[in-house]
Amino acid sequence: MRRFVLALAVVALAGCQQSKPGRIGVITALTGSQQAFGQAHDRGYEIALEEINAAGGVLGKPLEIVKYDDQSKADIAAQGVAKLVDQDKVSALIGSYSSESTKAIVPLVARRGVPLLMPTATADNVLDNTQGWSFRLCSGATDYANSMVSFWRDAGMPKSVAIVYENTNFGQANGAAMKKAATDAHIPIATEESYTAKSPSYTAMLEKVKEKNPDAIYFASYLLDATSLMHQSRQVDLNPRYFTAAGTGFSTPEFPTADKGAGKDAEYTFSVTQWMPESKWPGSAEFAKKFQAKYGSVPAYHAVQAYTALKVMAEAVKKAGKWDATAIRDALKAIDLPETTFGPVKFDARGQNLHPVLVTQVQKGQYQIVHPKTEATADPILPTPKWSGR
Amino acid sequence: MHFVQAFLNGLLVGGVYALIASGMALIFGVMRLVNFAHGAFLMLGTYLSYYGWVLLGLNPYLFFPLWGVVLFVFAVGIYRVLVRRVMGANDFLQILLTEGISLALVGLAQLVFGADYRQINLPIANRITGFGSLHFSVGYILSFAVSLLLVIALTQFLARTEMGRAIRAVAQNRTVAPLMGIRVERVSAITFGLGIACAGIAGALLLPIFWTNPTVGAPYTLKSFVIVVLGGMGSVQGAALGGLLLGVAEQFTAYTWADRYAEVVNFVIFLLVLLFRPQGLFGGKA
Numbered sequence: 143m144r145r146f147v148l149a150l151a152v153v154a155l156a157g158c159q160q161s162k163p164g165r166i167g168v169i170t171a172l173t174g175s176q177q178a179f180g181q182a183h184d185r186g187y188e189i190a191l192e193e194i195n196a197a198g199g200v201l202g203k204p205l206e207i208v209k210y211d212d213q214s215k216a217d218i219a220a221q222g223v224a225k226l227v228d229q230d231k232v233s234a235l236i237g238s239y240s241s242e243s244t245k246a247i248v249p250l251v252a253r254r255g256v257p258l259l260m261p262t263a264t265a266d267n268v269l270d271n272t273q274g275w276s277f278r279l280c281s282g283a284t285d286y287a288n289s290m291v292s293f294w295r296d297a298g299m300p301k302s303v304a305i306v307y308e309n310t311n312f313g314q315a316n317g318a319a320m321k322k323a324a325t326d327a328h329i330p331i332a333t334e335e336s337y338t339a340k341s342p343s344y345t346a347m348l349e350k351v352k353e354k355n356p357d358a359i360y361f362a363s364y365l366l367d368a369t370s371l372m373h374q375s376r377q378v379d380l381n382p383r384y385f386t387a388a389g390t391g392f393s394t395p396e397f398p399t400a401d402k403g404a405g406k407d408a409e410y411t412f413s414v415t416q417w418m419p420e421s422k423w424p425g426s427a428e429f430a431k432k433f434q435a436k437y438g439s440v441p442a443y444h445a446v447q448a449y450t451a452l453k454v455m456a457e458a459v460k461k462a463g464k465w466d467a468t469a470i471r472d473a474l475k476a477i478d479l480p481e482t483t484f485g486p487v488k489f490d491a492r493g494q495n496l497h498p499v500l501v502t503q504v505q506k507g508q509y510q511i512v513h514p515k516t517e518a519t520a521d522p523i524l525p526t527p528k529w530s531g532r
Numbered sequence: 533m534h535f536v537q538a539f540l541n542g543l544l545v546g547g548v549y550a551l552i553a554s555g556m557a558l559i560f561g562v563m564r565l566v567n568f569a570h571g572a573f574l575m576l577g578t579y580l581s582y583y584g585w586v587l588l589g590l591n592p593y594l595f596f597p598l599w600g601v602v603l604f605v606f607a608v609g610i611y612r613v614l615v616r617r618v619m620g621a622n623d624f625l626q627i628l629l630t631e632g633i634s635l636a637l638v639g640l641a642q643l644v645f646g647a648d649y650r651q652i653n654l655p656i657a658n659r660i661t662g663f664g665s666l667h668f669s670v671g672y673i674l675s676f677a678v679s680l681l682l683v684i685a686l687t688q689f690l691a692r693t694e695m696g697r698a699i700r701a702v703a704q705n706r707t708v709a710p711l712m713g714i715r716v717e718r719v720s721a722i723t724f725g726l727g728i729a730c731a732g733i734a735g736a737l738l739l740p741i742f743w744t745n746p747t748v749g750a751p752y753t754l755k756s757f758v759i760v761v762l763g764g765m766g767s768v769q770g771a772a773l774g775g776l777l778l779g780v781a782e783q784f785t786a787y788t789w790a791d792r793y794a795e796v797v798n799f800v801i802f803l804l805v806l807l808f809r810p811q812g813l814f815g816g817k818a
Contacts, residue, residue, distance in 0.1 A: 173647030175745070213647065309792045337791035340751065342742050343545050343672070346538045346786035353534055366649055366743050377660050377669045378537075400653045407658075 162233075163465035164203045166455055167210065167226030169237030169247065170448070174214025175339065178365050178396060179239050179444050183261065184209070185437055186448030187236075189429070193453075200456050201465070207452070208232055212243050219243035223250040233465045234259070234458075236451045239444070241265035241312040248276050257458075257471040261451040262444050264388070265315030269492050277474050277493040279451050279484065283315040286388045286414045287323035289499035290360065293412070293513040295327075297522055300358035300384055302332040304351045306371070307362035307388075309336040316362035316388040324360075332356035339367045348378045358384035365391040365403065372404040372411065376529045383525040386412040395440045398507045408504045410526045415500050417443035417484060418511055420519055425483040450484035537666055538787040539780055544668065546779020547676030548734050552752055553759035553771040554683050555730025561766025562703040562723040563619065565626055569634035570756055571749025573728045576637065577603060577735025578744035579645055585652050585739075592654070593674050596736045603732030604725040611724040619720060620706075634753075641746035649745045657740035671741040678737055682730070683772045690768065699723055703766070751795075758802040764812025773814055 168187055171180030187207060195204045208230045212219035219238045226232045235251055235258045238244050244263035251258040252273040260268055260278040264286060269278060294300055303324050307313035317334065324331060332354040335347050348371070351359065359382050363371060368391030375385070387393070392413035397403040417423075419430030419440060429449060433441040455470075458477055462469035479487040487495050501513035503522050510520035552574060559567050580599040584590035590598070614633065618626045657671030690696040701709045702719045710716050735749070742748075759778050763770025781801060782794040789797075805813060 173642075175649060177648040335790065337786075338795070341786070341791055341794065342738070343541060343783070344786075344791065345541045345669075346783040347791045349534045349537055350787055366651070369651070373658055374669070377667050379667055402651070405653065405658075 162231035164200070165206050165208055165230060165232045165465075166452065166459075167208050167222075167230060167232035167235045167237075168452075169210045169212055169219055169222045169226070169235065169243070171214040171239040171243070172209070172211035174212075175366065176214040176239050176364060178394060178402075179262070179390075179442070180211070180214070182394075182442045182444040183239055183448040185433065186441070186445035186450075187452050189432060189436065190449045190452035190456075194456050200459050201463070205456060210237075212238050214240065214243070216240075216242045216246040220246045220250060223247050223254065223256075227251075227254050227256050232256070233467050234455055234470050236261060236448070236455060238263070240310070241268060241315060242310045244268045245311050248272055251275050256467045257474055259451050259455050259474070261447040263312075264390075265311045266319070267311070267315060269494060272493055274475070274493070275471060277489050277495070279454065279487065279495050279497070280416055280447055281497045281499050282494070283319035283388065284323070285497070285499050286316060287319040287360075289414050289501060289513070290320070290386055290388075290412075291323045291327045291329075293501040293522075294329075294358070294384070296513060296515070297524060298383075299327070300329060300356070300382075302330045302354075302356045303358045303360055304332040304335070304354060304356035304382070305360050305362075306335045306337070306347070306351065308339045308364060308367055310339075312364075312390065313362040317360075320360045320362075320388070329358075337367070339364055343374070344371055345374050345378055348374055348380055352378055352380045356382050358382055358386055361385075361387040361392060363387065363391040365394055365396060368392050368397060369404045372407040376407050379529055381526070381528045384412060385410065385526055387414070389414045389416065389443070393502060393509065394442045394444075398504050398509070406532075409507070409532070410504060410523055412501060412503050412512070412522070415443050415502050415509070416497065417446045418500060418502065418509065420511060421485075421500070422517065423483055423485045424481050429483050446484055450482050450487070453482065454479065454487055534787065538783045540666065540668070541672070542780030542783035543776055544672040544676045544779070545783065546776035547679040548738055548775075549752075549755060549759060549779050550683050550772040550775030551679035551730050551737075552734040553756045553763070553775045554686055554768050555727035555734075556756040557760045557763060557766055557768050557771035558686070558699075558730070559724060559727035560760060561768070562699055563615075563720055565615065565619070565724075566623065566630065567727070568627060568630040568753060569637065570728075570731050571751070571753035572634040572637040572641075573603060573607065573749070574731040574735040574738075574752050575641060575744065575746060575749035576606075577732030578739045578748060579641065580732070581736035581739045582650055582652060582744060585654070592652075592736045592740055593656070593678065596678065596733050599736045600729040600733040604729040607728035608721045608725040610728075611721045615724060616717070616720070634749075638746050638749075645746060647746060649743050651743040652739060654740040669741065675737040675741055679734065680772075682733060683768070686726070686730070687768055687772075695719075695722065755798065758798050761802055761805055762813050764814055767812065767814070770812050770814040774812075777813070 170183040210222040241263040252275040258276040264283050266282045305317050307317035393415040398408040458473040461473035502509040503512045512522040556570050581592040618629050659670040698714045698719050759774040763774035785794045785797045
């Protein structure tokens with residue numbers, strides 16, 4: 143009997159939706175295969191938190207963030223919503239890192255009535271079924287593909303494109319987006335290949351791509367697979383005019399390094415990106431400098447997205463004037479911040495922030511912006527030299 | 533030509549599979565133990581070779597015997613403390629124990645090494661060689677060559693040495709072997725140690741061409757099951773051939789169909805063999 147009463151009490155307590163003021167929940171991939179990106183997130187959040195609290199916190203109190211590690215897995219991310227909202231009583235959520243994990247939490251936050259800001263998920267289906275509770279800070283897969291095609295328009299249209307993507311939500315979405323963008327631009331699709339990111343060897347797949355002799359390749363890959371793909375492209379002597387990619391693995395500071403990425407094999411690859419330390423948005427250079435001083439490395443765009451996401455959320459709470467989930471959601475809907483480190487932030491009716499995309503190329507181990515022309519820091523090196531001539 | 537390339541790449545990948553599965557076949561054949569912790573020991577091998585390289589500059593291709601010895605000793609210890617107790621017990625207890633060992637090792641690795649992925653940059657492993665239009669990664673060739681030599685050494689050890697004969701005797705009949713003066717306990721401990729050393733060395737050889745994290749071993753446990761069944765339960769030579777076959781099957785699947793279906797094909801082969809040739813593709817002893 144006593145146990146029964148206790149159980150009832152636990153259930154009753156868990157049912158309490160009263161949030162504790164001052165808390166924002168953060169879900170990201172602190173461990174697992176996407177740990178490099180989760181770590182970038184984490185560092186971005188930490189810098190933002192420091193700055194917010196140094197400036198007096200939110201609504202007169204220091205801000206507190208509660209972190210939850212989704213271990214790079216969607217099912218664990220889904221459990222995080224319950225943990226953060228029911229146990230830790232957060233009033234708003236930011237996360238997660240991957241499209242796969244983010245897709246899993248979008249319906250859950252809508253059911254609980256808690257606003258969610260998505261810093262990095264590029265698959266466009268994360269904006270389905272948000273019921274007005276989710277907002278996306280970054281550009282999506284369609285923007286990525288369109289920007290790459292726009293770069294090709296300037297640099298010379300490829301005669302054909304091969305699309306190679308990892309087989310989860312992120313890769314599938316970006317693969318599909320490129321297929322549509324290329325078809326709209328009348329570029330023939332040479333082949334479409336999807337792979338599991340844990341395969342020990344991609345050589346057979348790359349041989350198949352090579353047989354189709356594509357003029358351009360568009361990868362949608364995380365870091366470890368991006369590294370293997372480039373090493374093994376050299377192995378099978380795959381020589382398209384353009385190696386291009388949908389950001390992510392191909393646009394991390396680790397990727398051009400020999401210890402944690404593809405090293406020299408990363409050279410000449412093009413990738414879309416959402417932000418660079420050289421971006422002209424206010425505070426970009428300062429953020430990069432602060433990040434470098436604190437962590438000893440150049441920040442990836444994922445870090446600045448997390449940084450900006452927390453700032454935007456804090457701003458929304460201030461606008462709402464109270465720690466109330468519904469009020470914060472309404473404030474997010476109306477928010478208009480023309481000058482953040484990540485560029486202007488304003489959400490459309492679907493909850494999408496209209497964010498411009500840059501195209502970079504690895505040149506001598508450094509990322510250079512090569513498109514659009516107004517932002518460019520270098521000219522693209524084309525065509526990509528053959529492996530035998532490098 | 534690409535078919536030839538896919539075939540040869542499959543053989544290269546399959547060489548490492550052959551080594552992993554030989555270890556599992558040995559343990560199963562002699563001890564009748566289904567080792568669910570095989571992949572976890574492989575993972576330990578990857579970390580030994582990772583830290584050996586990063587902290588001490590020990591090249592995995594030269595120092596793999598050292599990592600094999602370390603794992604052999606560790607495995608003999610595990611045998612004496614834990615595995616010994618379930619020898620001859622029913623399958624369910626054995627599965628629970630080895631799965632428990634696996635969970636404990638993976639969990640400990642997560643605590644000690646962290647859950648993040650690691651890779652090493654070994655210049656020789658990234659080099660490319662080839663003839664005509666065929667290209668090969670030197671890393672894969674080295675891992676294949678070392679694996680195959682070890683599998684051959686293992687079969688020769690079993691066939692020609694006194695200890696090898698003792699191991700085979702225990703495999704044939706656990707009850708009669710001690711009557712012939714064979715110390716079954718000792719033979720079992722050594723067999724377990726050898727089988728685990730195979731997995732560990734395979735891990736050490738995989739690291740330069742792959743990456744590692746605490747859960748890296750799990751797929752290899754499953755692959756080993758498939759291979760051991762392919763080769764005829766418990767036959768080391770069969771497992772070696774099965775490993776090569778599985779490597780080729782995976783690469784052909786990726787080449788003709790799609791990389792993401794490689795695992796599907798693995799398990800379809802597994803089911804077909806169980807259905808139509810349960811004694812294994814290569815005959816295999818009972």
